[in-house]
Amino acid sequence: MKIEHVFFDLDHTLWDFEKNSDLAFQKIFTEQNITIDIDSFLYVYKPLNREFWRLYREEKISKEDLRYQRLKTAFDKINFSVSDKLINKIAIYYIDYLPHFNHLFNYTFDILDYLKEKYRLHIITNGFEEIQTKKMKSSNILNYFENVITSESVGVKKPNPKVFHHALKLANATANSSIMIGDSIEADIKGALNIGMEVLHCNFENEMIQTKDFNSIKSLIEIKQYL
Structure with missing residues (x-):
């Protein structure tokens, strides 16, 4: 047919997605005075994000777990100490900012x-x-x-x-x-x-x-x- x-x-x-996501994180890190190299963070974060999305797609984690764990695990891997309060703030800002980048x-x-x-x-x-x-x-x-x-x-x-x-x-x-x-x-x-x-x-x-x-x-x- x-x-x-x-x-x-x-x-x-x-x-x-990758370009827009990078820009959203750059904006958040600047606003929140997160003093780590953004490229180092993204290098670790991107494969983790793909893996957590796979788990989410397979119904193995919740939407809330996806949003929190992808950030928490990335910060842990680069040995950057960050509070749960800040992680949750980043997660909220990320969802707020992401759709406004339009590449x-x-x-x-x-x-x-x-x-x-x-x-x-x-x-x-x-x-x-x-x-x-x-x-x-x-x-x-x-x-x-x-x-x-x-x-x-x-x-x-x-x-x-x-x-x-x-x-x-x-x-x-x-x-x-x-x-x-x-x-x-x-x-x-x-x-x-x-x-x-x-x-x-x-x-x-x-x-x-x-x-x-x-x-x-x-x-x-x-x-x-x-x-």
């Missing part, structure tokens, strides 16, 4: 302008409910999408098939008329494949991929080769 619906992930796919990946507007003339566009994201729409408003991409489906609104997270089925129902779409585009092989690609959707993997880090079960792109503009 012909593709009619394009579902995008948001963070690490359209919205440049997108190259060609985001080009590809959305191209796709909107041919397809109905939607977002499926595991990101926190309270900030995903803010991110999209701040970066001026919200108006491209008919539906923004967050895992919190469904009650489970990608790759759980319930998220994808809910998104398809909301969009009045079928799996075989839809494609999922995202960066996470586990959450986006395998999750969508498991319910019969077409997929396109965003491999902007040019990582080695062991399977040929799906196509990958290194830039958003390459989507034109498939749609």
Whole structure:
């Protein structure tokens, strides 16, 4: 069947999470007079954040634990003493500041302008409910999408098939008329494949991929080769 619906992930796919996150931390560290090298902190924090997000996605930790533990563990690893009060303050400020930085990946507007003339566009994201729409408003991409489906609104997270089925129902779409585009092989690609959707993997880090079960792109503009 012909593709009619394009579902995008948001963070690490359209919205440049790493760049925006770095800027949010720089602002917080400056305001709170946290006297450690920001690059040293981020070097330790980023892989920890990915691991805690994996645990959160697998329902092994709560949202509150994710927010606290990723910071606490990072500070502990660089031997920087910080109170729970300050950690909780940083966690709150981070969520407040993050959506106000609006860097997108190259060609985001080009590809959305191209796709909107041919397809109905939607977002499926595991990101926190309270900030995903803010991110999209701040970066001026919200108006491209008919539906923004967050895992919190469904009650489970990608790759759980319930998220994808809910998104398809909301969009009045079928799996075989839809494609999922995202960066996470586990959450986006395998999750969508498991319910019969077409997929396109965003491999902007040019990582080695062991399977040929799906196509990958290194830039958003390459989507034109498939749609």
